[in-house]
Amino acid sequence: MSRFRRGLVSFTAAILLLMLCIPVLAGAAASSGSTDRPAGEVKSGPVFIIPVEHEIERGLQSFLERGFAEAANYGAVLIVLEIDTPGGLVDSAEQIGSLIRDSDIPVTAFIKGDAASAGSYIALNADNIIMKPGSMIGAASLVDRNGNSVDDAKIVSYWKSKMVGAAMLNGRDPDIAAGMMDVNLVVNKPELGVNKAAGQIIALTSDEALKAGYAEHLAATSEEAVGLLGFSTDDIFHVKQTGAEKVSHFLTNPVVMIILLFIGIAGIVIELLVPGFGAPGIIGTLAFALYFFGNYVAGFAGAETWLLFILGLVMLVLELFVPSFGILGLLGSVCLIAGVVRAAFSYTHALLNLGIAFAAAAVVIAVVVVTFKERGIWNRFILQESLTKEEGFVPALEKLSLIGAAGMSITPLRPAGTAMIGGERVDVVTEGSFINPDRPIAVVKVEGGRVVVKEAAE
Numbered sequence: 001m002s003r004f005r006r007g008l009v010s011f012t013a014a015i016l017l018l019m020l021c022i023p024v025l026a027g028a029a030a031s032s033g034s035t036d037r038p039a040g041e042v043k044s045g046p047v048f049i050i051p052v053e054h055e056i057e058r059g060l061q062s063f064l065e066r067g068f069a070e071a072a073n074y075g076a077v078l079i080v081l082e083i084d085t086p087g088g089l090v091d092s093a094e095q096i097g098s099l100i101r102d103s104d105i106p107v108t109a110f111i112k113g114d115a116a117s118a119g120s121y122i123a124l125n126a127d128n129i130i131m132k133p134g135s136m137i138g139a140a141s142l143v144d145r146n147g148n149s150v151d152d153a154k155i156v157s158y159w160k161s162k163m164v165g166a167a168m169l170n171g172r173d174p175d176i177a178a179g180m181m182d183v184n185l186v187v188n189k190p191e192l193g194v195n196k197a198a199g200q201i202i203a204l205t206s207d208e209a210l211k212a213g214y215a216e217h218l219a220a221t222s223e224e225a226v227g228l229l230g231f232s233t234d235d236i237f238h239v240k241q242t243g244a245e246k247v248s249h250f251l252t253n254p255v256v257m258i259i260l261l262f263i264g265i266a267g268i269v270i271e272l273l274v275p276g277f278g279a280p281g282i283i284g285t286l287a288f289a290l291y292f293f294g295n296y297v298a299g300f301a302g303a304e305t306w307l308l309f310i311l312g313l314v315m316l317v318l319e320l321f322v323p324s325f326g327i328l329g330l331l332g333s334v335c336l337i338a339g340v341v342r343a344a345f346s347y348t349h350a351l352l353n354l355g356i357a358f359a360a361a362a363v364v365i366a367v368v369v370v371t372f373k374e375r376g377i378w379n380r381f382i383l384q385e386s387l388t389k390e391e392g393f394v395p396a397l398e399k400l401s402l403i404g405a406a407g408m409s410i411t412p413l414r415p416a417g418t419a420m421i422g423g424e425r426v427d428v429v430t431e432g433s434f435i436n437p438d439r440p441i442a443v444v445k446v447e448g449g450r451v452v453v454k455e456a457a458e
Helices: 001-033 060-075 092-100 120-126 153-168 174-179 206-212 222-228 242-253 255-274 279-297 305-322 326-341 347-373
Strands: 046-053 076-086 107-114 128-130 137-138 187-189 193-198 203-204 237-240 406-409 418-419 424-430 440-447 452-456
Touching: 060 076, 060 092, 060 187, 060 237, 060 279, 076 203, 076 222, 092 120, 092 153, 107 222, 120 137, 120 153, 128 206, 137 206, 153 174, 174 193, 203 206, 203 237, 206 242, 206 440, 242 255, 242 279, 255 279, 255 305, 255 326, 255 347, 279 305, 279 326, 305 326, 418 440
Parallel strands: 046 076, 046 237, 076 107, 107 128, 107 137, 424 452
Antiparallel strands: 137 203, 187 193, 406 418, 406 440, 418 424, 440 452
16 A cells, blocks of 8 residues: 555656646747747738839839739739939829828838938838838938029928828828928937937938837848738739830930920921931931830820820921921921920920920021021022023113114103114103104113113204
């Protein structure tokens, strides 16, 4: 019995020890589970990574719209904007911001380089901001095309309100967003690590942005950023620009658009006014075609703009061969201008670019017309040759030998008529008086074929 009792005690002690160890093992398992997220909690589905690189302009906006549409068609669960841009057009940035805010798919901005100027506005509209170590966000002050600071109070106030509104979308400090673009603003946020004096612009490094609440995480790659947000990296799509979109990105640059319009206007007008070269007309047509192509790929021009362009060119060519008194040329010019305006991002920009291009083209056209005036189309309507005696053109034989000769009027001279002079009938004219027939006359002067006479004394 003693052995049985000892065995029973040992068995009971083992059971008690096992019961004490179960909570410890469960805690260890729970601890392990907190480090490695269970597979069931990882959000799976397509993740689209779209680059936002180079300058922000109309072509980039069209590219992003295509990327968002593809993500929606594929049922994407996350869109990551891979940002590295110095900024660009404010109006395009606003349109991109609206695209982000209206997206039904969560959007994260992964700043891998610079999110400067309008790029910072795009990033602030995203649901999350994740930055690569060494990247920056901010420096969003307004500048014009020449890089000069914009001081217009209304424009500055408007852009500040847009920056502040974007920051407040996700609970970011609005004063920091305002300090990114308002050079006169003073921002003192020691708890956020931001201290800006008047005359300075806020630009945050990745570490500063993390402390200031302008970034949720730091990540080395966009794939790592996707993992930090709890999404699977097994189904990632990288959206790339097509060759046509890259060309459109270049062609829709405001400066390039003005140059294309200048070449197009100058080339076609020179070909119309000084025909015979061929090259100006071909180059001008190609410039207009590139202008329409860039805006068509960017999504700002439709089929109607190509129709206006082709119709305008046909009318201008017909003007050279069909006598329309300038009507075809005028209608063709109207079609081209209407096409240019319709193809542009906005009517204001189109008219401004068209005005600059036309003024520059007018100078070149004037120089070419003066230089090659002998080849101008106006020469078709102007008599160039003069019929002079030096060139052998004599409309009538001059009878200079008749000066001072006497004769007799045959018909009444009132004041023109016929007289007999030197045995020859001659058409004559008096100096103004009337002379009856059969009256003596004398030749006063001869002007070409015109013989002037007066009545002579008997």
